[in-house]
Structure formats: C-alpha cells, structure tokens
Amino acid sequence: MxxxxxxxxxxxxxxxxxxxxxxxxxxxxxxxxxxxxxxxxxxxxxxxNPMGKPPVNYGQFVPREFFFDVGRERRRELDKPFRDSREKFDALRDQADDSANKLADLLTAPEFKIDEVNALIDGFTTGRQSVAAEGAQVLKDFFTKLTPEERGLLATAIKERPRHQH
Missing domain, CATH: 1.20.5 (Single alpha-helices involved in coiled-coils or other helix-helix interfaces)
Structure with a gap:
C-alpha cells in the first residue's frame, strides 16, 4: 500500500x-x-388582515385608512359590527344564490311573467332581508359607536380616499 x-x-x-x-x-x-x-x-x-375584512365592501363609507388612525382596542370595538355580521351575510349570499336560481327558472318558464321577475329583483335589491339592507344596518351600528373625534377622522379619510378611475 x-x-x-x-x-x-x-x-x-x-x-x-x-x-x-x-x-x-x-x-x-x-x-x-x-x-x-x-x-x-x-x-x-x-x-x-389585522383590521379584518368586512363581509361587504364598505370602502366608500369606511375607508381602511381610518382604522390606521384608531388604537388597537378601539379598532376591535369599532370592527365588531362588521365581524358579527359575517355569518348573516354568508346566509344572505346563499339566499342570493337561491334567488338567482329562481330567476333562471322564471326566465325559462313556459309562461314568462315579468311581474314575478320584478318582485324577485325588488326583494333581492331592496327587501328587508337583502344584502344592501343588512349592510345599511351594519353601517348605522358602526356610526353610532363613533366619538366626535373619530367622526372627524373618518370624514377626513373619506375625503382623502383614492377615487376609482374609470
């Protein structure tokens, strides 16, 4: 070796x-x-997202930038109506899917009835159990919780929010 x-x-x-x-x-x-x-x-x-994501887009009335100016604990208090409404909005979305299926049935029915279609659309858009009506109630609950200073901050955030480009 x-x-x-x-x-x-x-x-x-x-x-x-x-x-x-x-x-x-x-x-x-x-x-x-x-x-x-x-x-x-x-x-x-x-x-x-630490600020939570609303189940419906409230960006026009409550821009996200507003929540950056509010303390963590207060943010949780103010975000509560949005978080609490999630399940209800999920149910309303399911209901909206059912309404869409009913609309499809009405559109393909042998005897087309515009009055039934209009009633279905009215119930979907403006009825007491519509997404829009529930969203309005959530916003009302949110606005009642604001202090005068927070209302000022929110007004500033609304005025300074980016606008949609068309």
Missing part, C-alpha cells in the same frame, strides 16, 4: 473564507432575517 498524500480540492477564489467570524456572522444574520420574514408572512396568512 502506498502512502499517497490526500489532496484537497482546490479552493475557489470567489468564495469567502467562512471560517472567519465576520462571514459566519453575515450568514447567520441573513438566515435569521429570512426566518423573520417567513414568520411574518406566515402570520399574515394565518391571522389575515
């Missing part, structure tokens, strides 16, 4: 010497930063 010296692979010039403390610190800091970013993203996905 011959005693051949073990040869190491040649060192590449472009790689830093990771045995020094500086490069080891940089690599660990980079790893920690990446893990923090992943944790923040996972938390955002898991918990959702």
């Amino acid at each position: 011959s005693d051949l010296p073990t040869s190491r692979a040649p060192r590449r010039n472009w790689m830093p010497d990771t045995s020094s403390g500086f490069w080891r610190f940089c690599l660990i800091a980079s790893l920690v930063l990446n893990l923090v970013i992943l944790g923040l993203l996972a938390g955002r996905i898991y918990r959702g």
